[in-house]
Structures are given as C-alpha cells and as structure tokens.
Amino acid sequence: MDLNVDIEQLRRKHKTELVERALSVFQLATAGDEVKSYWIECLLKGHDVRDFLERLKAGDWLPSDQAVPSDLNATSAFGGLHVIDENLELYAGLKRKLKVRLENTLGYTLKTTYEEPLFIAYHWYSVDGEVYEFDGARTPLREPVETGGHVELPINLTPPDEPGDYELMVTMVHEGRCWMEDAGLDVHRINCTVQDYDGRGLSRHALAVFKQLQTAEQGVVH
C-alpha cells in the first residue's frame, strides 16, 4: 500500500493539465513540449496564471530567449499571495476553504499579535472591475512567516450571494492599519464563476432543514 501523499507530484499533474488545456484553447496544442514544459515550470514557481493566459492570448507564448519571464526574476514576483487551489467551484453564499500560498518577501516577519492582528482576507470585484465586497472574511495567520519563508494554508472564503462572474483578490489586512496590497504585498485577481446553490453537500438531516427554510420563505409554514 502506498502511504505517501505526494503533493508536489499532484501539483505538477494539475499544472500540466492546466497548461495542456490552455494550449488547446488557444489552439497551440502543436506548440511542442518545449513550450509546455516551460510554462509548467513557470507556474510551479508561482507565475500568475492570468498572466500566463494573457501571454498565450497575445501570442507571446514562448519568449525568444526562453528565459523565465522577467517578473519571475524579481523578488516581489516570487513573493506574495497566490491561490493554489485547483478546485475553484463556488456556490453563491456557500462558505468554503480555499488553498493559498503566502511567500514572504517583504523583509520582515509576518505575524499576528493580540494588539495588531494580521489576517488573510480578500476582495470581490464584479467583472466590470467595481468592488463587489471589500471586507472579505478573515483567516488568522496561525504561525509567523519569516522573511524568505512561505506557508500554504486553507483560508475561509464566502462567495458572493448572487451567482455570476466575478474577480477574486486574496490579500492580507493589518487590522485597523492597512490592506497589505498597499504595503507591497504581491496580490492577483483571478476570474471566478459563482453558481447558484442547491443544497449540495448537506447531510439528509440538514437538507430537510434547508427545505423547511425554503418552504417557510415561500410563506407555506408547516
């Protein structure tokens, strides 16, 4: 029985699938293994998925010198906060956990204290770029992240109440002081589709209560 859960292998598998799908979508399926492995490695190093897609879209799918894109060499580009969860299935108003990776390149230790709480949080934007919800749910940083260090953790995420297309920016907040994207934290927006919620994932008992709530809402209180 294989007892090892190989996360790295799993990540590579997912990135490979992502790159292959993207190359296929942009009709670059014949681009060759060179392009494919180049981008797999870039994404594994934390390259922004949106930037990758933008580049493919713009035809800039393999820099002439095959060098790692310039922003990857900059310290800040390796740092920051990235969504690493492969599952982006979201249902309106249904809280879930979202895996993120925080790399600290800020030059000081990121830690939360009683007096100065530091949380991971997020903003929701509508597709036209307007803020939909600024104050996302907080997830405490359970342990300090030294400068140069990183941590992967699941954060609390509540999708918007209305189904539709949105952009999500995961960031950090120094409570009462500032949002960390304003203090140099490298953050990104990712596209998300929020579906309507139908009671999935509930136990039969909870589903019975859910139906009672819906029935009561319709004014037919049993």
Place this chain on the structure above:
Amino acid sequence: MRIVIDMQGAQTESRYRGIGRYTLSLTQAIVRNRGRHEIILALNGLFPETLEPIRAAFDGLLPQANIRVWHAPGSVREVIQDNTERRHAAELTREAFIRSLQPDLVHIPSLFEGYGDDAVLSIGRLDKTTPVSVTLHDLIPLLNPEEYLDANPPFAAYYRNKVTHLKRAALYLSISDSASQEAYDCLGISENRVVNTSEAADSMFRRLEINAQQRVALLGRLGIDRPFLLYSGGGDERKNLPRLIEAYARLPSALRKGHQLVFAGRIPHGIVVQLQEHARWVGLREDEFIYTGYIRDDELVLLYNLSHLFVFPSWHEGFGLPALEAMACGAPVIGANTSSLPEVIGHPQALFDPLDVQAISDKLREVLEQPALRQALQEHGAQHALRFTWERSAQRAINAWERLVNPSPAGKVSNDNSAADPQLIPALMPFVESWSNGAKSELSTAIALNQQAGTTRQLLLDVSEICHNDAATGVQRVVRSYLKELLVQPPVGFRVEPVYASREEGYHYARRFTARFLGHEPSLDDAPVYWQRGDLFFGLDMQHHVQLARQAQLHAMRMDGVVVKFLVHDLLPIQLDGLFVDPEAKALHEQWLAMLAGFDGALCVSEATADAYREWMDQARVHCSPGFQLDCVHNGADIEGSQPSTGLPNEADAVLAKLMARPTLLGVSTLEPRKGQHQMLEAVEWLWVEGHDVNLVLVGRQGWHIEALVETLRTHPERGQRLFWLEGISDQYLGEVYRASAALIAASLNEGFGLSLIEAAHYGVPLIARDIPVFREVAGEHASYFRADSGEGLGQHLAGWLAQYRQGRHPRVEGLTWNTWAQSAELLKQALVERHYARHQLLVDVSELAQRDARSGIQRVVRSVLREWLTQPPEGYRVEPVCAAPDEGYRYARAFTHAFMGWPGEPGEDSLIDHSPGDVFFGLDMQPKVQIAHEAFYQRLRGEGVTVKFLLHDLLSIQMPEFFPPGNEEGFTCWLETITATDGVICVSRTVSEELEEWVAQHGPERLRPLQIGWSHNGADIDGSSPSIGMPEDAPEVLAKLEARPSFLMVGTLEPRKSHADTLDVFDALWAQGEDVNLVIVGKIGWKVEQLAARIKNHSEYNRRLFWLAGISDEYLDKVYSTCSCLIAASYGEGFGLPLIEAAQVGMPIIARDIPVFREVAGEHATYLPRDMQVGAAQQVITQWLVKHRHGAVHSSEALSWLTWQESARTLLEKIYRH
C-alpha cells in the same frame, strides 16, 4: 433538576482573564457539588479550539455526553455591523438548542460577551419560560458611561442591549455585596432576586516553597533584583495605575531604592507605553518600574509568593480576584477602599482612598516601613482567603437555584419542548429570508447539528385509524389507552407526537386530533412529519393498507436513523384463516407482518402472539432486518383506565335479577365463529337437557359469518328466560353483568391477548377457558381449562365445573395479577426506548474494503467483524459502515453494505453522515491516506461528543521498516499520529498494545485527555469470516502428496518478514540430513521476494517435497490444514498470529519462532524455534520434533484457547465502549 450552564465565558477571549477562570472554576465546583441534579454544559461551536480543553477540564468529573456543542453560522460578533442578521439568527438558534435540552434552569456565568468575538448570549428571545440565572460581575460601564460608553456608540448600543437581556433573568448570582448593590441601584432589581455567591481563588494559588534556583530564574528573566511591589490585572482606567505609579514615586528615595514596582499581566501595548511614559514623567528610573508582559499562571503564582507587597488600587471592581489570589499565596495585600475590595481584602488597615495619590503613597510607606504591619496583613490575608472557596460559591448557587425552581417530582413533561422546535423556523424568517441559499445551507447544517446534539426526540405514534374513526373495537381500546398514558407521561427525553397517514398521503402530525383527544382547542396545523435520527416511530394503530402504502416513507425514516416499531395484536387472520369477514385478511396480514420484519421491532401483546409470529417467520422464511426484535407487553385491563362508557337500559334491573337467580355463565366478545359462542350455546343446551339450571349470557355485537347463530339466539325458547344476548351494552352495564355472573367462559379458538379474562377477574368472576397458550399465559392456574371442541364436551366440562363451584372447589381468580393501563404503558415505554432502541450510531470506517477487497489479513478481520456487528448489532447502536476518500467527506456506505450482506431490496443513498453526541466512530479498516486526510474531522467529531477509536493490527512498519516498501514507515508514522490523537486505539494483541504504549510515551501527540489503549484478539473461525470457496483441478493430487510424508505448513503472504527464506534454509539442511518431510508454503507473492520466488521455483524439491500454493481459497486452505502435520510460524514479527489459531482448530501441532506475540497466542501449546533462526539450532528443534512425532508424543495445540469471530467482535465492542 436539570441545569444547563452556558460555558461561553470560558470560550471567548475572556478565557484568558478572570471571567474565564471564574466560569471554569465555578462550574467545576457546581459539577462536584451537583448531588442529584443533572448538569449539562452548552458550548459554542464557533470556538472549536476551546472544545477539547473544556472537555478535558471536566474529564472524570462529568460524563462527556453532558457536554453539548451547539452551532450557528458565523461571524456574529457585534462589532461588525454586517453581522446583525446572523447574530439574531444565532441567538434564536442557541435558545432553541438550549430548550431542546429540556432544562429546568439555565445559568449564564458571563452574559457580556460577543462584542468583539463570536459569543452568542440572549435571554427570552425564543424561550420565554425557562428560568435563566446570570452571574452579575459588575455594571461598571453603566456606572461610568462617560468613560466606557459615550465615546464608543456601537459598544454602548451593544452594552445597553445586553442590559435589556440581563433584566429578563429570573435570578442574579452576584460576585460580591458591592455587585449586588449595583444591581439594586442600577437595574432596580429586588433584593430577593440577587444572591451573593462570591468568587474564590483557584487552588493553584497557594503558598509555595520556592528554591533559590526557581527564584533567580524567574526574577532574573523579568529584571527584578530587589524586593518588589506587585500589581497584576488589566490596564483600563479604573485600575488606577497612573496614580499607583505616582504614589510610588512619592516614596522617599531611600525606600524606593530598596524596592521595585512590578506590573504583571496582559495590558494592551498602547497603555503600557503610556504607563512607562508616566513613570518617567514622575521621576522613576527604568529599573524602578517593570512591566512583565503576559505571564503564565504558574509564573504568576510564583510572583505572588515572592512579592514584598501586593497593591490593588482599582477604584471599581466587581470582586477583585487578584487581591484574593495574592492573599492566598501569602502576600501582604493593600487596596482601594471602594466597591468590592473592602469585603475581599477584609482589613481596615489595608485600605486607602484610590483617588488620593498621597493617601496611596502614605499607605505604601506605612506598610513598607512597618514590618509588623506587613506581617499582620500577611497573616490576615492567608486566613481571610480561606473564607472564599469555589465549593462554597457552588453550594450557594445550587441552593439559590433550588429555591427558584421547584420541578414536579415525576420529572419534566417534555411535550412543550422539542428538538425540532416548531417555533424556530418561523422566528428565524424575518432575519434569514433574504439570505442566499448558501448562507441558508450553513444555517441548516447548524440547526441539524443542534437538533442532533439536543436531548429531545420525537415518539411518533401512528394513530391513522383512530384519528379518523373510533370504532370502539378491542384494538382501538388498546390504542386509546396507550395514547392517553403516553401523552400524559411521555418517555423521558421524548415528545409524543400522534401522526397519521392515508394510502394517498404521507405521514402528518395529528395535532388537531391530539388537541381534541386531550380536550384542548387545536392551535397547530397538521403539518407533514419531520424526523431526525433517534426519533421513534411506533405503529400503535393497526392499519395494514396505510402502513403498507407508506412503506417507502417508513424506510426513508429508518434510513435517516428513526427507530421503527409496531404493535402486533395477534396473528389470527393467519391462524384462523377463513373465519374472517375479509377473504384477503390472511394475505394482507401476512404482507403486513412481513413488512414489519424489515424494521426494528414488533411489540406483541402476549408471549403467545410473539411465539406465533416467530414461528410464522420461520415457516414463511421472512427476511428480518438486522436487529429486528420481538418483544412482549401485556395489555392493561382497568376499565376505568380506558375511559369507560356509561348508561343502563330500562330493562337492566330485570335482567340482572334473572341473572342472579341461578348460576350465570357469561361470554363477552363480538359474535364471530372464532369466538366459540356456538359451542357455548350447545354446551348450555346440553346442560339444560341434563337438568342443570344455569343462565347463558352473551355480551357483544353481531360480527360476521354468524347469521345462523344469531337467528338461533333470536328465536330460542329460553331467550329472556335463561338465555340472554346483550348487544352493544355500556361498560357500566357490563360491569353489573360481571358482578351477577358465576363464571366467564372464554371459548375463543385463539386470541392475541385475552382481555375478557382479566376483566372478569377484575370483578372476581371465576374463569372457564379454552386451553390455548395465550389463556394459559394470562390466567395461569386461576382458570378451569377445557379442550373439548364439541358442545357436549364443553357441557360435560361445565357440569364438572358446576359441581366444583357448588362445593367451592373451582379455580379461584383471586391472586391473578394484571397490569393497569398505566403499568402497561410504563412497560411499553421500556420496550420502546430502553430495549432495542438504537439511539446512537456505531460508524464503522470501511474505506478500504468498500473500495476493494484485497483479501489481505487485515481485510479478513474487517469483513469478519463487520459481518458480526451487522448481523447482531450492539444494544442501543445502529451499525453504519461508512467510507471516505482523501478529498471527500465520510458517507454512509449503503450500497457496499447491501451487497456485502446480500440484503434484499434497494440500498439507501450513500449520503453524507450525520452524527450526534454519544455516537462512536471506529476505524475498523486501515486506510492511511483517507484517515490522515480526515484527522481534523476526527477531532471535530470528538469536540461534538462522538467517541473516536481505531483498530491497530501491528507496528511492524516502524519496527521493521526494512521489510516494507520505501516510504511506508513515514506514512505509517503519520497514520499512527492521527489515530493516537483520538480517544482510543484497540490493538489485536496485548503485545501490540504494549508496543503502542511505548511508542506513545516517546512519540505520541500531546493531548489533554488520556488515550485509551486496549487489546482484543482477532477471531479465528474460518466459517465466520465469509470464507472463499473453490478447489483447483490438481488439488487431490497435491493433497495426496502432502499426506505421503510429514508436511510442515507455512501460511502467509510471501514477504521477507515472514522468514520463508530462513525456513527454507533449515529445510534444506533437514533434507540434506535425510529427513523425508514436505515444506508447504501457502500465500500470495508479496514484495521484495523475487529472489525467494525464483529459489522456490528452481528448487530441486519443488513440487516434490517443496510446495507453493499461491492465492488458494479458504476451502482449499482448510483441506491443506487437515492434511499437514505441523504449522511453522517463522515470522520476525506479527500483530497477532492467526495461522497459529487456525492450526489449533484442527489440532495441528505448532512450531513457532520465539517472539512475544506467538508466546501470547500459543503459550505452552507450541514448540519454539530460536528467535535468531540459526540453521543448526532450528534444524535440531525440528529434528527433535520429528522424533517425537514418530513416537506420537508431540505437543498438541488443541487446548490452545481462541475466540470465534462472534466472540472477538463482541469483545472488541466492549473495549470500544469502555470509556
């Protein structure tokens, strides 16, 4: 009295402060002093990290089942305005949950929580009847609004709202006289509603012997190098710290030089900075004023002990616990002469005016310069502190609650409370109707969890017939009587809900009928039935068509954890086929009885009926669901108890006079062929012919197929003279008839019970009954029994009886006992909820087996134990196999279970599991990937009160990593860490349990509650473990070869650990030595044995005297066992050693490597090989064994004791339930 204590004061940030300590210490003392009262602790699930510490704090003090966790969707903290709707919903949800615990009283140790955290506290929002008591710590913000409220409007709104709730409390436990006074003054509360229960210092605050090393280590770290004045506590303004600093600065410099001023505790950073600036401003040097920052409790105790003087200058306290703690540690204490401190400090010379800096300074100087005063304060403090104990506080609280609440001695009638509180959903609507479906789903999950954690369940009584039509039959009399008793006195923990259905519509609450039945006006509609795990459905009314039509709904209920039972009155339509009006009665009754067997149980009204049912099921080969139980409860028999009808007809007196004129023989029942009235009439006619002067009275309406008898009765010449037929008379008239009768004749061909016998006995009327089991069961020796089937035969029996009667020698009814309906109802309740009531789940993890059956040793254990548990579920538990994947939660493995057990019908849905306190999760299967991934889930289950335990087969992966694939050790270690972080691990042998204890001592995770490590041997009967069957074609040939010479058998997968290679070395030596023996290896090829496999297959003795039977069936293995002479168990290590027992079952001698687990299993019933398997020594052991074998003198293993899988599964359960 059931007291629910809301523990949120020990869950929020307050847990780091005095309030948290107060909540925990007082509650622990209440639990210790609870006496006959029941205490339930209610915990807020929004603070998951606090659940285990609180459970641990009460471990051994209170059953874990008395700690209940409730849930609400967060966040709800009031500081965030967006939380308003969620907070309202949470308040209602919490109150509904607490009400479902059926408390006589609720106590809230700390109401003022939830502004900056997710505490939820309210009074009287949903539950306006249960009395609530609240601890009153202080009303400081209300008394000082300009400082605490005016500048912070959101906090002010929060605080004033809390005061509104506070005023709804029925009782206040104040922590000091000063706090009591605040309640009178600020809230206008009358004195009789306030009781000072005080506070106390925790027992850890005491005088200690502190050695120099400890002293130097602590004080050195904190920068304290001379005698110091100590303050501990918060830093808000009322603590008056700037004045203390200034007063200290005013001390003469010589005095200051010899001391330091130390502030200890968690004070917000900004305030610390201000205090430090203030100290500099008033002229204190850096080393004169020290702030320690947060310190642990044990360090605080040391500081109290080491302090030269403790100063508590706060101008307003509810109590002032630090002062008491310091006194308990032997420190001299001085403090403010305001609020509660004078009563806490209790010494006039220790007090000062906190608003006067000079007065503070003078008091400091006075104590520092007068050693005698300092010593006096020290001695006083130590004595005074003894007056404050948590035990005393708890006793005062309990006394106050006892005075407030006076529950009825019979206990609480639960019908006004409900787990599925009908008021909750409507009350929630204004706040949640605009929520998204996602948010509603969270609320639904929370409510469902709360309902599961609540203690109230529904007893759904099927009254489908009687609620539409009371035909006043015998069956309906039973229904009416039980219904009345159960509604008035429900089983403890149940809310009785009569329900009904029709062929067309599903079950609905019979609320209108119930209200009418109880003489009330209906207030609720007949809503569709809502059910949850642990509810009980009881088919009280017999409505075959309806219950058969609603079979699917009843199965859905059962699938959701509802226990479904039925009342069975008789099997007469089957036993007396043809005597019923409905020609399909038999078929219908059979269909109905067969359906019942698919549920949880049938309660028969007599043992005779239960026996008949059992017999019929055997004959009809009816499939019973596992756990289906037949039980018996006799009907009640008091006519008064079943609401008797009244009224006498005009001719009653004349009739009764005739009845009393001569011996009257009475028959009471509807006129039907099966009741035997025809035989009775013929018998009496025979008596009349024989000259006996007797009456015959038949009481009962005309039934079916009885027209001829009716005609005879109507036209009989003796009618009205010595023959009477009283149709449809009242219970009152019947009573008079009984009193006038000489005997009751019970001539029924069969009955479910025999109520008429008891009714007759009730009136003292002698009994003449047909000799059938149920009449024997009911009347015993108190009746005269006849066997005759003819009128004349019965007539002769009656003649004999009359002779005895005249001489007073007939069997008497005096001494015949029966139940009243109240007694029967009590027995019924026991049969319903105390026996065979699977309230809890035994969730059995079969994640690996449900996916694939690798037919490994571990899976053999899983299969065998699971089959035993499913076939004979443990009392009180429903066995539910469950499975998960690494990235998917646990679901019921219903499709798997159905196929595994070969049950008929459709399996239920593999839905997500639910759980409630008292359930048990047992990791029977080993699926490390899944189980490691769900570690957090197991901890969540534990937090909710579910016991989580695992089965451990061995520790070989870490003891002998070289025998396993690379990486196995790390994975196994990770798995071991997961399972040892739960409640317990049951090992398959004592050896493994001892090894695990060692591992846990060295590597086990830190834990707050102890880990149970137990052991339970595996079973060993092949038949009991779902054996595989099948024999290969060459089997007879192979078996013949094995029989030809002594054969040594090795059983187990080929892997290095099993030591096949060593054994083969020994046999090579034996063969070289000239021993003519076989070596038989049974087992599939495993890992790292390619060389060995090649060695076997290329061996010159292969298939001559060396055999390798890979992957054979259990059937074949059984034959091989019978053929071989001796088992060789040469493993380097094993968790158990099943082959040894399997060998013992066929009496096969055993030669085993000398390792602890083989010694444990085989003891003296084996011959042991040296542990190092050195060829020469091992060869010698076998050679000697062969010599003995030839002389018939080898050790037999027959006496080796072993468990069947049934015994093993039962023992394992006992270990699992041992908490």
